[in-house]
Amino acid sequence: MESLFSAMIVLLLVSFSCFTSSEALGSNIGNITIKWDLMTWTPDGYVAVVTAYNYQKQRSITRPGWKMSWRWSKKEMIWSMVGAQATEQGDCSMFKEFIPHSCVSKPTVADLLPKTPYNQQIANCCKGGVLKPGLESAFQLSVGNAGTSVKTARMPVNFMFMAPNQQYTCGPSKNVRPTRFITADKRRMTSALMTWNITCVFEKSA
Template sequence: MESLFSTMIVLLLVSLSCFTSSEALKSNKGNITIKWDLISWTPDGYVATVTAYNYQKQRSIPSPGWTMSWSWTSKEVIWSIVGAQTTEQGDCSMYNENMPHSCSSKPTLVDLLPSTPFNQQIANCCKGGVLKPGLESAFQIAVGNAGDSVKTVRMPVNFMFTAPKQQYVCGPTKNVRPTRFITADKRRVTRALMTWNITCVFHKAT
């Protein structure tokens, strides 16, 4: 009897946890939207601009800033990053030359500091991870072993977005309409090769 009761309690807690996460993703209080824009193909992968938009009306991401992570679905590596960095390189022992920035199957990234040299920055990067409502934070990433066409490229999955004393729940990676870009002189429009979106909503304070 006690065993049955314990099992019922565990199932109840699991169901409540799932319900809470599901409800969080339906929140109408704004969200953090991560946009992954593929901008060019490379011999073994692609270059993408990754942007986190803070669509929350009254919640900032304070110092020491946001942390973003995901899982690769195969043997992808990060050749280089501009405007951010991974917290660990991972096991790159199979490379003798041209060492990747990260070989981790689950890389974790953080923003760079405002003091970062300008030649290592891109637009909207390097704020120390601080992200105020209505603003965005971006970095550029070169990914290898990732597929080099719209038919072979693989999306990263299982995104996590964290901030000081804030817990977020992220939804699945979705293939959406490619982002359109307008040049500075507003005379030409280009578009991303592909765009993936991930929506993360505030779950609870920690």
């Protein structure tokens, strides 16, 4: 009788363990959503705010932090960035007076560190790439050699989101309803000129 009781206890513990493991796996259902908000036009392109949202319930992005990359659709380049930086400048020798931040056709971008000077920050940036569940990380970039209207601007392609010991697969960009923003005094609503979404889904632990 005692051995039967012990066996039942073991069975209950194993069942509970399987249930909690399944629950933990299920709780990580979600994704990393990248939002590319085109905010204003410039003489040869536009300024955009790019935001990564961690919609995963339990999976954090830890140090040394996230990176993301994409391939430009045409011959775009990055004039300047705030809140993040491209890991390579590339060959900018064709520019004589003003040197771009990056001339790479497939740039890789990384978040800045928490002690970054305030004039190089925007809201929700500069966390060293750490991105906890339910939070967001953002940066701003000025894109040159790009279209200067909603008919000529092209979204980058082949997005990749990279995180320590995690592999993600990103889908194609989708043109969605422009994001709306509320001013600091909460008395005025503004809107992005164009907005694209890219969804990146966790594949496996690296």
